[in-house]
Amino acid sequence: MAAPRDATYDVFISYAWSKGRNEWVRLLAAQLHLIGFSVGYDGYLGYGQSLNTFMQSLSSARHVLVVVDDNYLQRMNKENSGVWKEFQEIxxxxxxxxDGWLGIIAIDNPDFKLPSWAEPSMIKCFDCNIQEGAPLAPAASTLEDIWRWCADMPVDKSNAEPPR
Incomplete structure (x- = not known):
């Protein structure tokens, strides 16, 4: 199902701020933006822009990506935290x-723990767990899966024709 035409963003990224995670999300947002998607990401907010208004815009996004790590899972249950507010909007x-509006990125989450509200049948999950010594940015194959999902294309490429 295509997103409504009045969607504010092609993809809205929800995550818990933490050392290192902010940079990873910034790189993901930049890569998706370079591909051509409009990205809702709090790092793009200008001085004086309302964070609450920004969080409320997730409901009109074509897709929402939630970056789930232990920090996200803990802060999701802390009432009035930014993560809790976004969680309420979601x-x-x-x-x-x-189905497919919501995507989960598991990072530093090898057991793939999901938020309690997440029903796997309604959610596309992406494994971005970083191995020790691996580059910070998402792997190219995972990034391709994410952009295919954002473009409402099947992530499964088994029936795809290679470009010639």
């Missing part, structure tokens, strides 16, 4: 959205 919007 829960309210999820019932009215098509």
């Amino acid at each position: 829960r309210q919007a999820l019932d009215d959205k098509p």
